[in-house]
Amino acid sequence: MKAPTLPDTKMERLVFLGWNDTGAQKKFIIAKHDGQLTGVQGSFTPVSKKGICAFCHQNERVGLFKADIKAKGNTDNFRAIGQYICADSLACSAHVQSTDRLDAFIRELKS
Numbered sequence: 001m002k003a004p005t006l007p008d009t010k011m012e013r014l015v016f017l018g019w020n021d022t023g024a025q026k027k028f029i030i031a032k033h034d035g036q037l038t039g040v041q042g043s044f045t046p047v048s049k050k051g052i053c054a055f056c057h058q059n060e061r062v063g064l065f066k067a068d069i070k071a072k073g074n075t076d077n078f079r080a081i082g083q084y085i086c087a088d089s090l091a092c093s094a095h096v097q098s099t100d101r102l103d104a105f106i107r108e109l110k111s
């Protein structure tokens with residue numbers, strides 16, 4: 001997976017870094033979780049109406065982000081959790097007031 005390159009100063013200000021692979025309808029998110037950079041990827045299905053984003057709580061163009069994570073030691077066992085989040089992760093990250101919801105999302109995926 002290839003991440004866009006951003007200057008360090010910009011990364012520091014961002015709550016999370018997210019980008020879309022529109023061809024494959026996928027979204028990738030990298031966030032600091034428990035002091036570690038954690039990557040989450042999943043399918044992203046844009047919806048035609050605006051909606052409230054689960055991460056930043058703005059009324060924005062959203063899509064259903066269905067993240068999956070492999071359970072440790074068992075590659076057949078996938079957990080998937082869906083959330084409606086902004087299509088534009090850069091704008092979303094700028095709007096996020098608190099990382100609580102993002103943290104909760106990652107925690108749930110990793111549990």
Ligand SMILES: [Zn+2]
Nearest residue numbers: 053056086092
């Ligand atoms: Zn958002």
